[in-house]
Amino acid sequence: MKLNVNGKSHEVDVEDDMPLLWVLRDELGITDVKYGCGIAQCGACTVHVDGVAVRSCQLAAGDVDGNVTTIEGLGSPSALHAVQEAWIEHQVAQCGYCQSGQIMQAASFLDLNGEPNDEQIDQAMSGNLCRCGTYPRIRAAIKTAATKLQGA
């Protein structure tokens, strides 16, 4: 089957029910997307399909019907996305393992809601687990990112 990931087309030969997560990580070697729980409880595997955040551990390869973006497609160290800039300014990460998923979730959320209040942020982000407890900085970074995106 064909998959478009980060603007690049890939031909992959996998079972229809292999989760997108494992196609990306073990077939295509794109490991910026993380395995955390496998049952959509942690959000570490969050990617975008046509710009919308999805849990790639729950999306079967055969059901992918759009362009896939992982965090390296969102922005890179030399060309940061506004959400990544905010994450760096606030020095959000501790271990950092959840942050790819947090950033992808936040970017998709801010695309739908450019001026979120605290409650909306909590609601949108509560599916993304951070075991280190960086939530206060994630909240602050999302507000900064919202401002950056408004100005953009």
Next chain:
Amino acid sequence: MGRLKTIARRSFLVGSAAILGGVAFGTYLVKRDPDNPLIASARAGDAVFNPWVKINAEGITLVTPHTDLGQGAASMQAMLIAEELDVELNQISTTPGVPAGAYYNTALAAEAVPFRSNDDSFAAEAMRSTMGAVMKVLGAQVTGGSTSVPDSFDKLRMAGAVARETLKAAAAAETGIEAALLKTEAGAVVLPDGVRIAYTDLADRAAELEPVTDVTLRDPSQWRLIGKQVERLDVVAKSTGTQTYGIDLKLDGMVHASVRMNPRKGAALQGFDATAAQGMRGVSQIVGLPYGVAVIADNTWRAFRALEEIEYDWARAPYPAEQETHWAEVAASFTPERLDKEWRHDGDVDAALEGAEVIEAEYRAPYVAHQPLEPLNAMALVTADRVDIWVAHQIPGFVEQRVAKRLGMETEQVFLHNQYAGGSFGHRLEFDNVDVVVDVAREVMGTPVKLTFSREEDFAQDYNRQIGMGRGRGAHADGKVTVLDLDIATVSSSRSQSGRLGAPVPGPDTQIAAGAWNMRYAVPDLRVRAYAVPELAPTSSWRSVGASTAGFFAESFLDELIHAAGADPMEERLRLTNDPDARAVLEAVAEMSNWGSPLGPRQGRGVALVTSFGVPTAEVVQVTDTDDGIKIDHVWVAAEVGRVVDPVTFENVVAGGVIWGLGHAMNSEITYSDGRAEQDNYHFAEGMRMHQCPIIEVRGLENNPAIRGVGEPPVPPAAPALANAIFAATGKRLREMPFFHTVDFV
């Protein structure tokens, strides 16, 4: 302006390296310092000043042997070296280095001795220095016990200073200008006329010299980095998906593997039927092991799936199968036979309680899983005469020894490549992933094997936090707490852990009553006794270890006595405090939280003070009892750490510790049924999510000269401060974690 001169000088330096020659040079270094692990891999032109600093023409490399688990250890270690070396953080690269005795942890030894951390008596100091000597002999390079900062603070600044002064000596030798007239800045020696010679250009010459060891550490007023807002070295990588963790490694020809071990932890596999898994797509090998089955495949998901198709015949658990029996065993352990140690007895508790109106209460703390977000994993490549293993581990040297023993090889043939960890919280002190990956990789020698645990397998194989109970008796008079008698019974996670390492710890377990017996209060009649529950399910160090349970018992029961006495929880604690550091952290949170100011309806504040790992930490929690359940509004925390080295990471890690303490006290436990942990993924044991996270304000105090680490100390006060706040808001006393059994949270 010095550009031309620098270039001219570089060609001179290259010439001098050629004269000296590489090989002979290496031999000379070995003779000079056999303890420096950088020498073995040093090439011509490498100046390896000490085990932490290597400079050559290509660049400056700093070794950061404390494993980065997310606590910012790599950045902090680099910062300490860079402070004295006079380099900017964007001029260096870091490496965890190789496991070596040179990196033994001196600070951990200090915490292992049974003296209060503020006890500087001769006996305490003598014991600490003896333990330091033992650790040195063992060469234990451990990341844990909140010791990365205290272990590194002097050592790494000294390493930077030695390298700096040696580079100045090299520049002096080059230029004929005496070293005292030279300055250093941003990775260069600066001559009196302003000409700069880059360290990288001086490496050759510096490598010829004996390191200048007569150095003085700078006065804090001169620090450029320590205590300043600095960007963490890994923050860009961790915001762009470019940080590589062990689970992300790729090697040519690598195969994927996963494992199912007996979920009755520690028991054997009696038999299995893999018929249904054979021939599944991508599955190349099914490996029967004494304790389980591993599947080798071309994709991790295919390995997971094949494991589900195998039928297993598991042996019975070596501990009670049902949770009630675990609790019964704990409850039966408050006996003279199981008394591990009476840690403290001030006054005469028995006499004081006689005839008094005695207040009694019993508390419970369950097993809790570690479950950092990066699942256990490891990569290994086994060949006939060499083993390479890639894994994030808190005791890297032990990994090499263990692998060597398992394969009948010499430790020198095993090469550990330590990795950045996606969290740990004590999880990566154990060896299951190491053992399994080696057992699998030896079946396919010459092929790198990447092993990944499923989340469910990780839960099943976790060595959880110790289970325990506390029983308090106490009394008050004239509005004051007068008697506090606390008995604590837990399984010994220290013995469980060290037993698996084959290195039993003699004497009492310092952790069972940690955070309770060392309470910095002068209650007239005060006794704390620890009882050791015999091993049940195996346990291990969980962020803050004993203090996470004993601190909850102690500060909850004290709060009950204070309320019974009719006193104010903050004022009475301040009155009882017998120690200036403890008083200062209490006063800090009282001020930060505006303690005593009016609250809204159904609101309450609670306070707790627990000292663990030498850090007195006070927390105030404010809650509202809403119609949807308890909402945690705000937390204020103050900790005495001697010196805040990296203020950004400090704030982040302390807030994270509060969240860890609160979230698990509210939401998480592991219970056993049929010998298995009943909780197998995050929906049953998630700690805290964002919607429950309060506003957290952090303050680090720097009153005491002792430098302390802060990874663990914010955890223990969180649970009792929350329980005390909920009592203040609702009148309901929470004596059992997790609290969700008793109250609802929003």
